Amino acid sequence: MRAELADWDTAPNLLDGAMNLELTAEDCGIRSWLAAVPQGTLRGRLDGHDPALTVPAHMRAPGPLRDALAREYAFRSVAEDKAARALAYLVAAAPTVATMEFYATQVLDEARHAMVFRNHVLALGFDEITALVADDVAAVLDPLAEFSVPVMREDFIGGVVTIAIILEGALAPTAELAERKWRPLDPAAAEIDRGAGIDEIRHLTVGAAIAKRHLEAHPEDRDRVASLIRDGMRLWTTLPVHEVVHRREVLFQQGLERHADLVGDYEVWPGRCLVDTTPEERQAMAEEWSREMRESRLAYIGLAEAAS
Numbered sequence: 001m002r003a004e005l006a007d008w009d010t011a012p013n014l015l016d017g018a019m020n021l022e023l024t025a026e027d028c029g030i031r032s033w034l035a036a037v038p039q040g041t042l043r044g045r046l047d048g049h050d051p052a053l054t055v056p057a058h059m060r061a062p063g064p065l066r067d068a069l070a071r072e073y074a075f076r077s078v079a080e081d082k083a084a085r086a087l088a089y090l091v092a093a094a095p096t097v098a099t100m101e102f103y104a105t106q107v108l109d110e111a112r113h114a115m116v117f118r119n120h121v122l123a124l125g126f127d128e129i130t131a132l133v134a135d136d137v138a139a140v141l142d143p144l145a146e147f148s149v150p151v152m153r154e155d156f157i158g159g160v161v162t163i164a165i166i167l168e169g170a171l172a173p174t175a176e177l178a179e180r181k182w183r184p185l186d187p188a189a190a191e192i193d194r195g196a197g198i199d200e201i202r203h204l205t206v207g208a209a210i211a212k213r214h215l216e217a218h219p220e221d222r223d224r225v226a227s228l229i230r231d232g233m234r235l236w237t238t239l240p241v242h243e244v245v246h247r248r249e250v251l252f253q254q255g256l257e258r259h260a261d262l263v264g265d266y267e268v269w270p271g272r273c274l275v276d277t278t279p280e281e282r283q284a285m286a287e288e289w290s291r292e293m294r295e296s297r298l299a300y301i302g303l304a305e306a307a308s
C-alpha cells in the first residue's frame, strides 16, 4: 500500500478514499499494515489522537454536548467490538494467505477502534459505556448482528459483502459527519474519527475488491450475493436507525447552540457553517453520503442491480 494513503497528513478523507481508490488484499497484508498503521497512522497517536489534545472542560461538563458525544461513541464502540468478533470468522475461513492476512489486520483495527471510542467516553467522565446505549444497541446492533454473524460464520464471500457493503458501507458516512462536526468542539474526538476513517478506507476498498474478484470468477454466486444484499438493505429499513441518530443530533444541536462561540464560522462542509445547520440537515447529508457510498461500492463489484 502506498504510504501516503495511511499518512495522517496526506490520506484522503473517508468518502473520497472509499469511493475512488482501488486496493486489494495483496496490497494490504500484514507487512504493509505494520508499516502503514503502527508505524504510520498511529505513530504518536496510540489513543487515536495526539496526546497533547486533552478533553476540553466544556466536553466534560454534564449536559447535552457531553451526552451527544458519549451516546455516539459508546454506540460506535459497541458496534466496533461486535465487528471485530464477527470478522474473526473471515480470518478462519479466508481462502488465501492474502485474504487471511488482510482480515487479521481488520480484526485488530476494529478491536482498536472499539478501544479508542470507549476510552474517549471514559475520558468524558463516564465509568462505563454499556448502560449509556443499551437501548440503542438492542434496537439496532443486536438485530444487525443476528443477521450478519451467521452469514460471516458460514459463507466467506457472503460475509465479505455483509461487512463491507451492508454494515461498514452504511455506517461510514456517519463517521465522516462525526469527524466534521466534532472538530471545533472536541479536536481529540475528531482525530479519533480521522484515524478510524483512514482505516475504513482500507476495509471498504479491499472488501469490495475481494467481492468483485470472487464474483468475476464465480458468476454462479451473483444471485445469492445480490439477494443477501437486498435482505440486508431491507433489514436496515426496519430498524430505528434514523430515530437513534436523530436523538443524538438533537442533543448535539442543544450543545452547539450553547457553545456557538467556540464554533464560530467553522464550515462543516464547503460553504456551510456548522452553527447554521440543523439536526435534519446534517442527518440528511450523512444519509445521502451513505446512499452514494453503497451505490458506488455495488457498481464497483458489478452488482449495481442490487442497489434497488
Ligand SMILES: [Fe+2]
Pocket: 080, 109, 110, 113, 196
Ligand atoms: Fe472500525
Ligand SMILES: [Fe+2]
Pocket: 110, 168, 199, 200, 203
Ligand atoms: Fe472497519
